[in-house]
Amino acid sequence: MLRFLLNGVFVCAIIFVLQLMVCVPCAYALAKLRFRGRDTLFSAVLVGLLVPPQALAIPHFVLLYVFGLLDTYAALILPWIISAFGIFLLRQFFRSIPDEIIHAARLDGLGEFEIIWRIMMPMSTPALAAFGIFSVVAHWNDLFWPLIAVRSEDISTPALGILLFRDDEAGQFLGPLMAGATIIVAPLLLAFLLAQRRFIDGLATTAMK
Structure with a gap:
């Protein structure tokens, strides 16, 4: 069980960090930058929520399979680094941040990525906490x-590890299974x-937008 828990912590942490690296810049661009096709891209994000x-x-x-990554940690992580829900949630929250703050940062000489990591993310802690809970x-x-991508016990996640308590011949080990x-x-x-507090604040603020 300790191995499964450590695998779960590792996989969930890496997925969340990679999702932030992708979703935060995308959400910032959709919320605060003006460029051709922005509304079309946001519509694609909404469609992604339906899939x-x-x-x-x-x-x-x-x-x-083509790249030989099955039965590895990469197989558990790579399919989830882009989250349409994360982009949507953070974009809605970023829209609530006044544009004057961003304009002032640009006048001070900050680039767009510096604005994201030094201003937008610290101000978006409730939304990041809410997204983190959902992701984890x-x-x-x-x-x-x-169940599809992994066969080895050494890299099994907690939910997959529970299946080891199932035995088709001897029956279910209900005591260890429940424990x-x-x-x-x-x-x-x-x-x-x-x-809990930041999670509720993040959802409430995003819902108002």
């Missing part, structure tokens, strides 16, 4: 994709309790 991840499982599997919970509990499920759920409950 279930299961619909992309076969293309992802084939692509990872989704990938911590995900069983569908790890393992409790251990897996406990970190999520603790994380939510620690980030």
Whole structure:
């Protein structure tokens, strides 16, 4: 169980960091920059929200197979580094930040990426916390994709590791199964309790926009 928990922490942390590196600049561009095709790109993000991840499982599997990345940590991480939900959530929050702050930063000589990392992200802590909760919970509990992409126990995620308590011949080991499920759920409950205030503030602020 400790191995599964460590795998889950590693995979969820890397996915979240990569999602921030992609989603934050994209959301900033859609919220604060003016360029041709901006509304079309935002419409594509909204369409992406309608596509279930299961619909992309076969293309992802084939692509990872071609590059020989199946049954690796990369197979668990790469398909999720772009999050349409993250772009949408952060874009809505960035729109609530006054444009005057960004104009003042530009007058002080800051570039766009400096504005993102030094101004937008510190001011967007509630939205980042809300997105972090959604991202971590989704990938911590995900069983569908790890069941397809991973075969080795050494890199199994917590949800996939629970299946080891299933034995088709001897039956279900209900005692260890319930104990393992409790251990897996406990970190999520603790994380939510620690980030509850920022999570609610992020959702409330985004919903008003």
